[in-house]
Amino acid sequence: MSENPHASPVEPVDPAAGTPEQAAVVDLLGLLALGELTGFARLAADSDAAPTLTARAALGRHACREFGHYELLAERLRALGVEAAAAMAPFEPVLARFHERTLPATWAERLVKAHVGDSIATDFYREVAAYVDDDTRDLVLQVLDRGSAEDAGSVEGFLVSAIREAIATDPASSGRLALYGRRLVGEALAQAQQAVVERDALATLLVGGVPGRSADLAEVGRMFTRMTEAHTQRLANLGLAS
């Protein structure tokens, strides 16, 4: 991979020759970048399936915001001397498996998937921010800043009110939606764990090997527990007991 002389003034990293910490950051950014690129594609497809032109525009806006996050992550990877495509490639099977196993069957399920997917991404970003270098943390926190569920202009605000509306229109669907929401978080955590198992560098970052920065195995377990609890609370807020 050739070095770009016009890249931002960051020490370029040869991924093959980098330290375990550098390789871990590349892995992490690659996973997050592919997550954003995939999120963009899912939200764009949701936009195309939306029942009204207003919802179509709102979901399109959110899709492009995710794409903007992808661009930020890809730029950071380039500054580290790594092409985004190369950093993302190892995670394609994991993301593809998640999406194949959680195909939404209805408009309400699409909304729940977008909401849960986005929330889990947010939680994951917040958790991993603790384990990375300062520049990467700044970027992660910038991507994280995506508005709250109470802000109607944010993706979460839009999704939460659209889900509430779908449940109000068809209260009988809430049990099935809650089940689907639980399956989503189960698959997401299973695939995240799979990614950690398959990628040594990522595991190193999260379970040890980088003094002062890494989490131990018990801490990773607590992280997944916190994410599950947050998810349960969010579904309950929507009137979906999981």
Place this chain on the structure above:
Amino acid sequence: MSENPHASPVEPVDPAAGTPEQAAVVDLLGLLALGELTGFARLAADSDAAPTLTARAALGRHACREFGHYELLAERLRALGVEAAAAMAPFEPVLARFHERTLPATWAERLVKAHVGDSIATDFYREVAAYVDDDTRDLVLQVLDRGSAEDAGSVEGFLVSAIREAIATDPASSGRLALYGRRLVGEALAQAQQAVVERDALATLLVGGVPGRSADLAEVGRMFTRMTEAHTQRLANLGLAS
């Protein structure tokens, strides 16, 4: 439709009470906005179907650029006192018919459809810019500024080189692709004519009724001829004789 006190300082128009020219501009902006929103969805789907992560990111970038054009057009409509969804609604059947009748069967056909669709949109913008008020013309020209086929960073540059690559990989496919390209332009012009027939206001703009600004019927005929010629030339440049 309530007036937004924070909108830009443009005289708001009540579409029901507006002049024929104002109604025509709302129609035109609605058609262009829906074209961009639809283009966004198609390019995002192409991105999702792309054979490499690099192409996936490139097509995602172009999809979001189209969405940015949609936002500009929607903002202009809001300044005129009209919600984008209301202005776009009349054109949903026309756009849906075009896409149903031209579903691409292969990756190369997806690329040709994106290229032809984008080119026809560009030609149409350039042609109609002559018939609208100054503010609308500025906006149309701004949206038009989408780079040239020779610029690899532009959507056209990306599509042209990807189509050339697809033809080089499978030269036998060029005849079928040329046929598909011809069908695309035929359907696009047929649906554009249908839109003009169905929408009195748009017809007024293009064939007369607004002194000093409108085109006559013969001029509309010449406009479609110019667009067909430009399309034939573009396909020939790609090695696709149509």
